[in-house]
Amino acid sequence: MITSPTDKAVVQPGQPTLPESPFNRERRLSRSLPEGFAKWFCLVCALLSIITTIGIVYVLLSQSLPFFGQVNVVEFFTGRVWRPTPEPGTYGVLPLVTGTLMITFGAGLFALPLGLLSAIYLAEYAGPKVRAVLKPALELLAGIPTVVYGYFGLFVVTPALKNIFPAIQSSNALAGAIVVGVMILPLVSSLCEDAISSVPKALREGAQGLGATKAETISKIVVPAAFSGVVASFILALSRALGETMAVTLAAGSNPVISLDPTKGIQTMTAYMVSTSKGDLVYGSMKHYSIFAVGLLLFAFTMIMNIIARRLVSKFKLNYQ
Amino acid sequence: MIMDPALAKNLASRKRKDRLFQLVCQLAAIAGVILLAIFLSKIFMDGIGKLSWKFITDDLSNRARRTGLWPAIVGSAYVMLLTTAISVPIGVGAAIYLEEFNQKKSGLTNLIQLNIANLSGVPSIVYGLLGRVLFIVVMGLGQSIIAGALTMTLLILPTVIIVTQEALRAVPSSYREGSLALGSSQWQSIRRQVLPNAAPGILTGIILSISRAIGETAPLIVVGAASYVSSLPNSLKDNYTVLPIKIFDWANESQEEFHKVAASAILVLMVCLLAMNSVAIVLRARNQAKAKR
Numbered sequence: 001m002i003t004s005p006t007d008k009a010v011v012q013p014g015q016p017t018l019p020e021s022p023f024n025r026e027r028r029l030s031r032s033l034p035e036g037f038a039k040w041f042c043l044v045c046a047l048l049s050i051i052t053t054i055g056i057v058y059v060l061l062s063q064s065l066p067f068f069g070q071v072n073v074v075e076f077f078t079g080r081v082w083r084p085t086p087e088p089g090t091y092g093v094l095p096l097v098t099g100t101l102m103i104t105f106g107a108g109l110f111a112l113p114l115g116l117l118s119a120i121y122l123a124e125y126a127g128p129k130v131r132a133v134l135k136p137a138l139e140l141l142a143g144i145p146t147v148v149y150g151y152f153g154l155f156v157v158t159p160a161l162k163n164i165f166p167a168i169q170s171s172n173a174l175a176g177a178i179v180v181g182v183m184i185l186p187l188v189s190s191l192c193e194d195a196i197s198s199v200p201k202a203l204r205e206g207a208q209g210l211g212a213t214k215a216e217t218i219s220k221i222v223v224p225a226a227f228s229g230v231v232a233s234f235i236l237a238l239s240r241a242l243g244e245t246m247a248v249t250l251a252a253g254s255n256p257v258i259s260l261d262p263t264k265g266i267q268t269m270t271a272y273m274v275s276t277s278k279g280d281l282v283y284g285s286m287k288h289y290s291i292f293a294v295g296l297l298l299f300a301f302t303m304i305m306n307i308i309a310r311r312l313v314s315k316f317k318l319n320y321q
Numbered sequence: 322m323i324m325d326p327a328l329a330k331n332l333a334s335r336k337r338k339d340r341l342f343q344l345v346c347q348l349a350a351i352a353g354v355i356l357l358a359i360f361l362s363k364i365f366m367d368g369i370g371k372l373s374w375k376f377i378t379d380d381l382s383n384r385a386r387r388t389g390l391w392p393a394i395v396g397s398a399y400v401m402l403l404t405t406a407i408s409v410p411i412g413v414g415a416a417i418y419l420e421e422f423n424q425k426k427s428g429l430t431n432l433i434q435l436n437i438a439n440l441s442g443v444p445s446i447v448y449g450l451l452g453r454v455l456f457i458v459v460m461g462l463g464q465s466i467i468a469g470a471l472t473m474t475l476l477i478l479p480t481v482i483i484v485t486q487e488a489l490r491a492v493p494s495s496y497r498e499g500s501l502a503l504g505s506s507q508w509q510s511i512r513r514q515v516l517p518n519a520a521p522g523i524l525t526g527i528i529l530s531i532s533r534a535i536g537e538t539a540p541l542i543v544v545g546a547a548s549y550v551s552s553l554p555n556s557l558k559d560n561y562t563v564l565p566i567k568i569f570d571w572a573n574e575s576q577e578e579f580h581k582v583a584a585s586a587i588l589v590l591m592v593c594l595l596a597m598n599s600v601a602i603v604l605r606a607r608n609q610a611k612a613k614r
Binding site: 063106141156215 | 327335339341345348349352354356359360363374411412413414415417418419422433440443445448452454455475505536537538540545565568571572581584590592594598602
């Protein structure tokens with residue numbers, strides 16, 4: 001009988017069949033698994049991220065729509081009183097926005113210069129031994145949960161501030177801004193360091209060859225060259241500060257007033273959302289819709305900032321890569 | 322060579338400025354470390370007094386002296402294990418698609434990539450809002466562990482995808498080419514060559530993302546994690562509380578005794594985080610040493 005070479009399963013009568021080797025078996029099985037299945041599974045996983053974005057936008061819009069049916073949009077953006085209880089409540093978002101901006105601005109005032117300077121130190125001055133201590137410390141600072149920063153604000157920063165401002169409230173904007181500043185410091189520092197390190201060495205050598213001191217090289221050549229990267233890191237850090245929740249809820253309070261006095265308690269948009277969800281929140285009530293309206297505003301703010309930052313980073317990369 | 326006195330003066334002042342600048346930068350860099358030291362020592366001093374085995378394993382109570390932490394620890398552990406179990410396969414799958422299956426970088430890949438970068442910048446509380454509607458109302462999961470874990474999954478997925486992509490990119494392309502040249506299919510070369518070699522990097526990244534998620538509080542509050550539970554959760558549909566929420570509540574109490582309890586709970590949380598981070602650091606160091614050889 002003539003057998004074609006593809007007929008593998010022909011066994012001569014009387015000849016014992018050998019057990020299949022484990023290697024062969026594994027190979028056969030993994031080949032039999034349709035190659036396409038793995039690829040499809042991975043594609044679905046990747047598409048899930050797009051579905052998440054659509055989900056966020058859909059949920060925020062669909063839940064704020066009933067809210068804006070009751071509250072005039074102009075009134076929402078220009079109203080100076082935010083008083084959700086008793087129903088139906090007064091919803092002017094300005095107190096929450098000013099509260100949020102105060103925290104963000106204060107945190108930036110603290111963290112941006114400090115972060116940039118420490119990035120300069122890490123990138124330009126520090127030796128490997130110093131870096132081996134400073135970098136993990138900054139990473140550790142970045143890894144502390146935000147609720148713990150709230151504790152620091154209440155029980156470390158505010159008592160310390162009491163020495164300077166005796167009339168300070170136990171929850172106040174200043175303490176909130178400081179702890180959020182400490183929180184975003186590692187982010188500013190590491191992103192700025194990346195930007196500074198990617199400036200070509202030739203620029204530094206050129207400046208020093210012309211007789212500039214190291215400080216002059218850094219402040220007049222390196223930092224300006226890394227400028228868009230530095231600004232991008234600032235914006236990213238500020239958008240993080242904008243969306244920060246637990247630390248400001250604890251440290252800055254939940255008192256929605258328009259006040260430029262940093263020793264008073266304020267309420268940020270995030271703090272409103274979290275403290276309102278903590279209570280009994282009935283689905284479909286005005287309060288329920290209001291957290292989504294505030295969420296939509298916050299989402300829009302952070303999105304715009306992130307897009308600007310990404311534009312700057314890609315511009316920066318084009319310059320030096 | 323004799324220097325012009327005006328020039329010498331100018332040079333001296335520039336050198337002074339140079340030294341001053343270095344000093345300022347140095348102080349700024351050290352400021353972070355000092356703040357860290359102040360914060361940690363404050364937490365340690367406040368929290369160590371209350372910390373005991375009994376405190377860790379006791380039930381919650383609304384009296385500061387009697388309260389324990391166990392239900393919150395169990396709740397945190399459940400949420401995190403579930404989050405890991407769901408997010409790792411999805412995150413690694415998405416990263417494999419973006420890095421391995423799609424070398425041509427089509428428009429779709431770019432869109433997904435941009436989208437992931439955007440998602441990682443969305444404030445965590447917004448994920449809570451999404452979970453509140455999607456998991457509690459639409460899917461009817463209620464204020465349950467599974468709803469919390471799914472919300473956390475959406476929150477950490479972008480990070481998991483990004484770190485996995487980095488780990489995959491670190492595997493030299495010669496591994497893939499060698500494997501393909503020997504006749505394996507693409508999936509076989511991914512599974513046998515790329516993934517095993519990227520595994521330590523992926524693991525490090527995942528541990529770090531999970532350790533960030535443990536401390537996340539806001540999204541879980543929004544999806545209805547409780548402040549107080551009288552018994553341990555029995556099923557995934559049960560009500561639960563987590564460590565950071567208890568810390569938030571206790572820090573917010575007016576009685577000072579509760580603040581010490583909050584500090585002790587922070588110590589427990591920080592020890593967990595430190596343990597996870599050290600595992601990640603050891604893995605990373607070992608991986609780097611291997612890469613050098």
